[in-house]
Amino acid sequence: MKKSFAVLGLGKFGESIAKELTDAGCEVLAVDTNRERVQNLSDIVTYAVTADVCDTETMRSLGISNMDAVVVAITNNLNASILATIFAKEAGVPYVIAKSNDEIHTKVLEKVGADKVIIPEHESGVRIAHRLVSGNVLDFFELSQRIRMVEISIKPEWIGKSLRNLDLRQKHKINIIAIRQKGEIILNPDPDEELAEDITMLVIVDKEDLHRLF
Secondary structure, three states: OOEEEEEEEEHHHHHHHHHHHHOOOEEEEEEOOOOOHHHOOOOOOOOEEEEOOOOOOHHOOHHOOOOOEEEEEOOOOHHHHHHHHHHOOOOOOOOEEEEEEOHOOOOOOOOOOOOOEEOOOOHHHHHHHHHHOOOOEEEEEEEOOEEEEEEEEEHEEEEEEEHHHHHHHHOOEEEEEEEOOOOOEOOOOOOOOHHHHHHHEEEEHHHHHEEEEH
């Protein structure tokens, strides 16, 4: 089943998360009070809605409670940020990420139940999106507008198999550039060596093929 996410607040940070989650094949509900911002995403995300996150009845009608996670990407209105976070947690959303402006804002969001509070200057929207999509993504870098370098934990079905047998480049368009084992980076790993459970992989992939990693 596709994962479902709601992004509340469509400034640059919220927009980048919404787009990246959509590119990863997720269902995305994008919400903002600004009609122009909503319109800009209407042909990209699953649902784009102009709504006030402070309106509990409206938010309830959008089905927030059914989401796998909610991103509260609002910082220009502290009250809206707090109320949206509270509503999402009370609605039973298992994981709520909230964007913060400063230390005081962070403490308030943590107090009202945000599972993770982030400051955009420290973490990009794209990186946050891919941590939401899959728990096996350990780190994430944008090399260009299309190309991503990702560090992932090994999939269970890959354990005990060799890179040659898996043929990830041909079958999944995944280019492995290195593996990490016991803290050591190994470039050009032996294609015939069986993959151990404790390794991670550094891979390069086109953003259109990111879903193959999850």
